Amino acid sequence: MTITTRLTKILGIAHPIVQGGMQWVGTAEMASAVSNAGGLGLLTALTQPTPDALRKEIARCRTMTAKPFGVNITFLPAITPPPYADYVSAIIEEGIKVVETAGNNPAAHVKRFKEANIIVIHKCTSIRHALAAQRIGVDFVSIDGFECAGHPGEDDIGGLILLAKAAKTLDIPFLASGGFGDGRGLAAALALGAEGVNMGTRFMCTEEAPVHHSVKEAIVKATEKDTTLMFRTMHNTARVFKNAVSQEVVKIEKRPGGATFADIQPLVSGQRGREVFTKGDLDYGVWTAGQVVGLIDDIPSCKVLCERMVKDAEAIITERLGSMVGTKSKL
Template sequence: MPIQTKLTKLLNIKHPIIQGGMQWVGTAEMASAVSNAGGLGILTALTQPTPEALRAEINRCRKMTKNPFGVNLTILPSITPPPYAKYVSVIIEEGIKVVETAGNNPGEHVKRFKEAGIIVIHKCTAIRHAKSAQKMGVDLVSIDGFECAGHPGEDDITGLILLAKSAKALSIPYVASGGFGDGRGLAAALVLGAEGVNMGTRFMCTEEAPIHRSVKEAIVNATEKDTALMFRTLHNTARVFKNKVSLEVVKIEKKPGGASFDDIKDLVSGQRGKKVFENGDIDYGVWTAGQVCGIIDDIPSCKTLLERMVKDCETVLKEKHSLIVEDSPSAKL
């Protein structure tokens, strides 16, 4: 039996599960597989080297699924930033209905998306950021806890607190992100007030994920302790898989006097991370993974994963409903 929430109704999807934007992973193969399985697949705009390459990827994805899918656009500070406005133009011109935004100061882009009638989901790691996004006019926020892969912010607040507080602080719907990978987690997110979950690392460990099998097996064999936090001293914390390179970066950062980005830039090159996914050498570069590694123990198809999550979620919710009992006259004696 499907689980229907504000998220499924708004996005016209079967299951309240979103595949978040992932650099080098959010391709047409990944997004279409999730959408075909009943969730919302997401293409990662900046995985494509140019706006026109994104246009081609959108059209390729349309040939692979007839179901809704979206595009992620992450805005990050950079000396030579990508042409964000041109990526936005392509997204609008191609008639994309859902966009996931993340990163700093998305206001001007959100305005363009909303003027085009696009549903905007903005990823936030703090309640204050979620409130700002709400004022900006986004339709939903994705609340990203400290457990997440990638950039968890600098407050170190777990999803348990952020989600519960979101129920009090926000007037727009929200989804839960960071640490989710099974039906029990989906049930917990719904009980905490979320309308669904957003998953990254869990989708990396599926048959359709366009990354080397060795990377998927590394995640399966990992525990919740097998991630590392880089860039702490640079105030741009990133949670990545714990390997030789990420541990070396952390070691350099801990040297007396700290480290500058120039001291580690060659180690954290995005191209090295891309090669990990292509060649399967998990120690070649840094690559993102969340603490959810600790509950991932197989590599299913996206269809199997989503159906299992929803079924397990239903089971958990029904079991816990039995804890509620009516007061009886005899119980009061």
């Protein structure tokens, strides 16, 4: 089972599958499992409380896999932002070869990464942002459609359109992100011009994912309608799992006269979300999940998941689609 793309060649991985950055989930256990399965695992830098803690997590991950893995770092506005430059220094000094960036314009940090010969993948929710990322010198962009978990941007454009537009517009290779979790999605992404897929929610629902089993069971039981969008009125839309807390946030946002962030801040605390993953109380806080929950019906190992996706994608490409072309129809 082999699908070779520019992504697999450049990164030296077996399968064109990347595990996206996930707060509280992108630990050494997750990243090493994906890398050992033939994909690219990513540590989430800001899951670690300090740059020195990230250095230790990188070292720990190296004891768990000899295969390529990278680090995700998301640059977000904050009253007191994390020491981003120090996290970047830790990534560079620890010899990481692949970085996924997301959030605000990463130009200054990308310059440092490229000076260190690091491959940079930047996640974008619009073509205009992808073009900007291309201009600052990233190697790949990850095109994140409206279906995705976390922040889908404010344009509300689905992956089908974004990916086709990326293929027509960009000069650099791109990945497909948001809504991917099986071989059909992988085959579709490749047909649309992507070099592979980037998955978060699907990897949350694997044996190795460091989240409570109750969370995984909830994902399996969920339908594609079991996510909701919050922060819409604040122009910082986030797709999260539909539970009592996220529905309360949406209700507050719809109050006459609107709401401020202070009105909902206690409900959306990151620590509350983290406790969902550690203790399994699904309604304790908000937690991100994409619409792909509607396609997930099991909890496999990362190895089984990646191999199954590639096998199914190969069959679709060679058998189903292959049977549709030729001088004589085989239908």
